[in-house]
Amino acid sequence: MYDLLSDLSIVEVSSFVASPTVGLYCAQMGAEVIRVDQIGGGLDYDRYMQTAEGRSLAWENLNRAKKSVALDLRSAEGRELAVELARATGQLVTNLPEKSFLSHAAVSEGRPDMISLRVMGWHDGRQAMDFTVNAASGYPLMTGPEDWDVATAPPVNQVLPAWDFITGAYCAFALMAAVHLRSRTGEGAEVRVPLGDVAIGTVANSGAMAEMLYRGGDRPRLGNAIWGALGRDFTSRDGKRFMVAVLTPKQWTAMVDALGIAQPVAALETKTGAEFAKSDHNRFVHRDALFAIVQGAAGQRDYADLAQALTRAGATFERYRTMHEASTDPELVGDNPLFGPSPANPSGFAYPAARSFANLPAREAADPRPAPYLGQHSEEVLSQRLGLGSGQIGDLIDRGVVDTSDQTGLRKRP
Template sequence: MYDLLSGLSVIEASSFVASPSAGLYCAQMGAEVIRVDQIGGGPDFRRWPVTGNNDSLYWENLNRAKKSVALDLARPEGRELLQALVRATGQVITNFPAKGFMAHDVLAQGRPDLVTVRVMGWADGSPALDYMVNNAVGYPMMTGAGPEPVNHVLPAWDLLSGAYAAFALLAAMRRRVETGAGSEVRVPLSDVAIGTVANLGGIAEVLYERENRPRLGNAVYGLFGRDFVTADGVRTMIVVVTPRQWANLVEALGLTQAIAAVEAERGVSFAKDDGLRFTHRDALFPLFDQAVGARKHADLAAALDAGGVVHSAYRTMLDAANDRTLVADNPIFGTAENPSGFSYPAAGAFATVPQLERQAPCPAPRNGQHSEEVLADRLSLPAGEIARFIDAGIVGVA
């Protein structure tokens, strides 16, 4: 947690991953993020993984450092309160539909400088999940050995869209400072996905080649990189990105003469050309399979570390959670009083600002925990009126 965005208040009306992660990143940098949900929790409130008491560890971590307001959004009064909070605050992150009571032109009535950032599925407004978008841009057909597609378990497009939405919010707010004008910024997962494919050269590649890239298993496209198994059965990934790393890897494995023989036979030099190492992987990989397979992992790791060669053994997520460097001794982690009651390392801001003191991660709120506080502060509602809303089931409290 840092105070870089202190003084900024954002309403977040959202669920699942992309939109809540945008609010999370703002909150971790010090913004007051007020998440508005249905009383009892939105559609992601019990999403797995959950504890034995059915508390969502997913929800608990995507909503750290936020405030929670619970409203009955199925009733006109609840929707009007959400609209009023948006107008009073001036900026909102949401993945609600572009039409309806959360439409930008509806929300901007009486608040023309409103900034709305809307995370969407498809650009036409129809719904989509990360996994559908990923299928549409072709990545599952590039991974694995084939011919079956291989889905990725990481919701990459959700996370990229969330980060882009947080950036878009600040960009639109800066424009408002310069011009006084509000705006709606739409961030479709599908556009983030296909735009990223294009930024990485993928669109240009397949149109130039007039065919799809062949599946490579665990080999890295365009570089020397792949998984190898050591003598004691440790599978480890080795990737070379610089001429120095290549030279040090070849020396560490005692392959100088064998590599020279391949170069002489094929009339090439691997010293400074990533592409040639990739093109001739059919000759190189067997040599490295044999050399790595003759070394124990500890000895190999020490030799590669000494040469500055990038490598990493494959591990489980439980292994990573118990890694002191990654978690226990990592300053991005801290402890918090979690609503679930389960104590574990909680992540704060991923970035580190050496000039500022890092604050401890904050807990997620309970559903409706800040309803009374926010309605009083933001809408100046008297206590009696708030109490009537609560008694009528329009406002929920923790």
């Protein structure tokens, strides 16, 4: 947590991953992020995995350091409160459709400097999710063992909803760009970011689109090998699997020295007429022969010995871990300043919580803050942002338009 955005307030009406990530990243940099949800929880309030008490660990982590307002968004009065709240605050992040009650036209009425950022599916308005845009991107049909039959091989979906998180990060940047523009010109902005465009645009930015068009076909599957360079998973004598990546002359020299394979590599160079020290191309073309040399050396030594030698030489490598192993690893988590002490999470479960990924050495990062209980800040926000009195708020609560904290227990959705 840093205070760089402490003068910025954002209303967020979000669900699932991409849109809440925008608010999360802004909140970690100090912005006041007010999440507005349907009473009883929105579409993502009970997403897996849940604790025994029914608290979603995904929701808890995507909504750290935010405030929570619970409104009956199915009612006209609740929707109008959400619109008024967004308009009064001046910044809105949402993934509701443009033709919903939170259209830019509605929230910007009487507020020409209003900024709304909308996470969309496809640019033409069709629905999409990470899993479906990934299917369209081509990546699932590019991964898998290289000996799979091209015509019949199944796609390999990724477990991480990467497009959601990339979209969330890009949206946080786009939102800050719009805020910066307003600070110079006084102009508001409507910003739309389609998830599908982030995916296919990333394919283009990475050079993969140009590559496919240039080659006139698809890239072959390579298993765990790195495309265009030398790198793959290897196994030590004691059965530990680890990844080695070689993209520079320095990394090549370090790997060769650490594994003691200079002699067989020189013999391969003589046989092929290819020089490997300075050529990604040559290393990639002759990867199978080089992989055999590396695996031959790795298979004669235990991983602890290999790790020490590779580290000492300055090689780029890492051991494969299960995610549970990664979550309990001292180097990755326990001794990593990215993680702070567990705040008082709504779930009641204590575990390491991430600070901002950005590290500002000149500033001290505050400890992570917890996610709110649903509706925890309803009264505070409606009073401060809309100027409603306690009697007005009490009437809204009595009539079921507004709800307060669900700290005493999860409630069934109405």
